[in-house]
Amino acid sequence: MSIARPALAAVPCLLVADVAQAARYYRDTLGFSEIEFLEDPPVALYVRRGSATLLLQATDRADASVAEVSPRRLAVHAWDALLLVDDVEALAADLKARGARITVGLGITPVSDHTLEVRDPWGNLLAFAGAPVGLLSHATDRARRLLPPPVMRRVRELRAAREERAPAQAVRDFCAALDGQKPFYMFFTKGLLHWVRQAAAQVPPDVTLALIGSDLPPDELEWLRQRLDRPVHNIALGVDDNTTWEFLFDAHQSDFGWLDIDCFVLNPALFAEMTRFEPGVAVNGMWTYDAVPGAPIACTHFAFINAEVLRDLRTQGDALSPTNYDWTGATISLLHPRTQCRVPTKRQRELLLRVLPEDPSGRPRPPGGSTFFDTLVAYQVGAYARGFRTEAVRPLAHRTQAGLSSAAQDSPVWQQDMSDEVVHVGAVSYYRRDFHSSPLRAMYLAAEYALIAAADGDLPDSYVKRADQLSAELSEHGLSADEGVTMLRDHLVHDRGLAEVTADRVLGRNS
Template sequence: MNRARKAAKLALGGGEGVPCLWVGDLDRAVSFYRDRAGFRETELLGGQRPHAALASGHGATVLLRAAGGEERESRRLRSGNSDWDALFFVGDLDRVARELRDGGVRIEVGIGVSAVAYRTLEIRDEWGNALAFAEAAGGWRPATRDLAERVIPARLRTSLRDRKFARQERPEHARFARFHAELPDRRDPVYMFFTKGLLHWVAASAKHIPPEVNLVFFGSGLPAEEQRWLSEHLGRPVFNSQLEIDDNTAWEILFAANTTNFGYVDIDCFVLDPRVFADLAAIGDDVAVNAAWTYPAAPGVPVACTHLVFLNAGIIAKLRDSGRYLSPANYAWDGGMVPLLHHRTYCRVPTPEQRRLLLEVLPADERGLPKAPGEAPFFDTLIGYQIAAAAAGYRTRAIRPLAHRTQAMFADAAAAGKHVWQQDLSDELVHIGGISYYGRYFHAAEFRKLYLAAEYSVLRASVDRLPPGYRERRSTIERQLREAGLDPLLAREFIREHLVADRGIGAEAADRILGGPE
């Protein structure tokens, strides 16, 4: 008996089912699942004229069924459905992801949080079948992680990792310091950090930043063609970290290198009034951070989101010299990773001294640990630093009354029967949020459609000027929009209506972001 059939028989004998998937071309489907998707054992069924095939791999089996005309049309109509056609629980999701990528299979969503597991990924075959792989709670990796977290103190458990990462990052600190020293203008630089594949957002945001703002691009792992494109088309200084880093590491590099005040703007933040930059840079001696979006960390203590901020370098130096300093990076008591944000995002564990410092401002939980603001599971980027600044008598100043809403605020709004969005927008300032990692999170269908429409609208406006790979990205989003039930030609109007009707900004501001009416 063929091993694929044996695997199916074992699965059925164990009380588990075998997903049945319609495919338009059986031979091509067998090749895809066997050679690219990691289902290494295959067997054609039906004798001389096969009508189906079993494919086994990743500890599971699927039945591929050749679709006739009616079945193909049914599958085509169902491809807009966001439900999965097959779900597999695996013990080592990272290995599965590597095998899929090595086979040239695009991961459509994830690795990210889904309804069934903390770590899930989704792929699609060319016939529209959606397959999800989720990390089983009982797999050896999660079990090992859970045991380590119970037995080994967080600071000890993460110390080797942190030292390894710090050693890897040290050359980038030195390279950036040299780059910074050679900048033709070091007056109030405003940095924009991004990873590869995001030039359309960089271009869309940067076009609203006036020439007198000292904008500096900070890339991570950018291919040569993207570095070239930036230099040739946008005319701003470009630093590229050869090591693929996340924004937390970028923030630490900026804190180390800048001895004068500096700013930071997200790639999906649109500053539509240039006067905002002047207000941002006007920072008082007692102000640690000027910001556009803030929320309360404790009564009378606002903290800033990093989307658009300006920092007082003198206060950074004073806190560091006094020993009352926290890094701008993430902190968490378990020292965990946050791969949803970036595969390298890791949380630092506060020292006992830093814990006492945080308790000068924040309330304690039942374990006596300072609560992260907004009931967040960890201290997000720049939050720990701002709490340390507040404990030393410095403040975060909101240059605009734009609110950021935390999970606690969402819960309060839901209890009151109100619908709120995470961030206020205005005709001056629009922030999309999460655009660099939304593809790793299993959003509800209506939110995913908004993200896809926003990205498609921005990409379509600039794709003809971008490197060739971005045209493939446009085609992918067109397909994903159709699967989400939205004609790509209507994407711009869809997102424009959301900005105007749901988020309250003016039609002219929406058109400026989206490139004007078509």
């Protein structure tokens, strides 16, 4: 079959060690259904999927290693080919179904905020990105031109409310049994049991830790119920943490807390401290930063909510949701496909302006140089405007993007403090959708590997395959699995200041 070629087109050229094997891989695993071999015996081939064409060329040596085929000496994460698609989410689902190894994505890059990477068996990095507006036609763009943004947002909110009605009621029923027990909720999606296992192991039995999963597969749900002696609820609908926060705000009549799956509370006395409120406190937090000088804002990693203050704010009629806010109702797909921002009402905007400075459009500026109000931020600012504050239970700093940008660059500046009492990792559920530097990516891979290895087989079977995959990915960073874990332990001790026993405990070496 001859592949039609336009009058002028750019075709990325990749090296492979075996042309026949490459044809099978690109056809069966990556979905390039049109194939044209060049010469007999073939020394190269064209492969095509949709309007994208690649030229795969054989190396001079059939025994060439991955490093020799696709050298990474100058740029470890540079792409060998970029392919623009009109529906990258659908493509990602198709590639996963075919068994392709997506190394990163969907994530944000300078090319597109919907980008994924696939590495072929010869080390070539292929990037698939949502095409910028103007390059490809999007039905959604046409819809946006036809409907005003507020109408689009309202339609989306009504659809979400309809989908979430039954799951919200199920969460209310689950929380009713825990009312008055000062529970801490741990939320997670599939594929994260190694983090749940390790974080839950640090929580004393007398602390009510309630586990809320979202769209968990049967084997993971069964594992939770058999292995962890904690209340478990699975939200059948695939939701994000913001939606779960809203469910909890709606469900609870008494105080409750939140604990991230990658937050390890190593001093059990912290739980009691977190549940004690001083007068006028809306939220107790472990990591904080200033919305404005003198007005600390707690991160959600380890936080506790004063239900009495929440009721008071609702009585006044302009309480903000714990979810994200911005001015366009944007979707933050890096975090979760359902992570969509609400838009403050006029009264809520006026409330926020009592605390925050204006942006050039006269709107309250999100704290810390962010482009949006992150989870629980707008709620806390609104509470501060009404005379309620956030209490920093420990003076652990969270450095915003603005703070990181202004920090001295002569030594590494980390976003969050760690201590021998409590450690938070951050972004473990979505780091694969972010295009980190190679050393940081290797630390995430090593952390995952360490926790799966620490389980010593006490996880569903899929995690064994996951450990093998993590080991293979670490090798692409020049590290064996054991070397990666050692590197991470050294980082925790020497760069982050943790005691050796703390680092070992976090990594599951002596838990």
